[in-house]
Amino acid sequence: MDRAGVAERLLAFVTPRERAAVIVGDLTEDARVHGRRGFWFDVAGIAFEVFFCAFGTARLRTLVQLALGLAIWCAAYVAVRVVADLAGWQPLVSADSSLTVRAGVMLGAALVAAGLVTGFVLGRQRSAAGLSGAAPLVVFFATLALVLPLLALLAGTATWQAACCYLAGIPALYCAPVVAGSALAETRARGPAVGGMSP
Amino acid sequence: MSAKTNLGEFEQLVLLAILRLGAEAYGVRIRHEIEQCADRNTTPGALYTTLDRLERKGFVRSSLSDPTPERGGRSKRYYTVNAAGLAAVRRAQRSFQRLLQGLDLDIARGAHG
Numbered sequence A: 001m002d003r004a005g006v007a008e009r010l011l012a013f014v015t016p017r018e019r020a021a022v023i024v025g026d027l028t029e030d031a032r033v034h035g036r037r038g039f040w041f042d043v044a045g046i047a048f049e050v051f052f053c054a055f056g057t058a059r060l061r062t063l064v065q066l067a068l069g070l071a072i073w074c075a076a077y078v079a080v081r082v083v084a085d086l087a088g089w090q091p092l093v094s095a096d097s098s099l100t101v102r103a104g105v106m107l108g109a110a111l112v113a114a115g116l117v118t119g120f121v122l123g124r125q126r127s128a129a130g131l132s133g134a135a136p137l138v139v140f141f142a143t144l145a146l147v148l149p150l151l152a153l154l155a156g157t158a159t160w161q162a163a164c165c166y167l168a169g170i171p172a173l174y175c176a177p178v179v180a181g182s183a184l185a186e187t188r189a190r191g192p193a194v195g196g197m198s199p
Numbered sequence B: 001m002s003a004k005t006n007l008g009e010f011e012q013l014v015l016l017a018i019l020r021l022g023a024e025a026y027g028v029r030i031r032h033e034i035e036q037c038a039d040r041n042t043t044p045g046a047l048y049t050t051l052d053r054l055e056r057k058g059f060v061r062s063s064l065s066d067p068t069p070e071r072g073g074r075s076k077r078y079y080t081v082n083a084a085g086l087a088a089v090r091r092a093q094r095s096f097q098r099l100l101q102g103l104d105l106d107i108a109r110g111a112h113g
Helices: A003-011 A017-034 A037-056 A057-088 A099-120 A135-155 A160-190 B010-022 B027-038 B044-057 B083-100 B109-112
Strands: B061-065 B077-083
Touching: A003 A017, A003 A037, A017 A037, A017 B027, A017 B044, A037 B044, A037 B083, A057 A099, A057 A135, A099 A160, A099 B083, A135 A160, B010 B027, B010 B044, B010 B077, B010 B083, B010 B109, B027 B044, B077 B083
Parallel strands: none
Antiparallel strands: B061 B077
16 A cells, blocks of 8 residues: 555544545645655644544544543453453463563553454444544544653653653554554445545 | 634635635645745645635535546545635625724735835
């Protein structure tokens, strides 16, 4: 998938797919015809402004979607951990408090699995403004990734390792799986694509 | 007057740019028109949220074109100002003119540097 296709998928998270295609078409034309730079910066800016505009027009509904998303994510995480415990892959509770490599990998896998399931469930819904049902949860996790390092800095407990974990780990293990699950749900709902291009 | 019928400053610029562009009013052209005429850098995000808001307010309508190769096979969304939008622009301009009356701002000299 080229960068325009990826950008369209990302923008379709916060706006109807058709509108995302038009916006990406505009950005592509602007870059190709007018030499405008900063494609990904524009995509991020558009996603940010469109999301908060949609949030502003339906605050309560967005917060309810966030609460629902958190509830589903927690339930999915617990379910994945219970299954892992029953399968003998990783115990629910460990007497050893240190995080081994294997335990870390299993924990990461559980987070990714929970995110995928949550994204798949939420991605089938859209608000009247075209916001994906999973968007509030992703924005919440992304906000945590930014806020937690700042809080650690203010508390005087900040380390570069912890900052890397927050800034890289949360997007990779929390945000990305939810986005991927949501994209999968939308793809299944739309049916097989022809040529990968929007009309 | 309800908030729904009032125009913000940027909304006015967008509507005027659409009117100036006529049949060629779509995202890229609207943004360039504002940047050239109003000498104002406009982020794509601000433009698209404003266009969406204007459409929800009933001031503009939009239509999709055929896909074009320079856009990677994606369509353009053309905008036109409808009667309610035109009335809103006229109302805003009349308000400006009434507020300007009696003020010695020498705007004409300022416009020519």
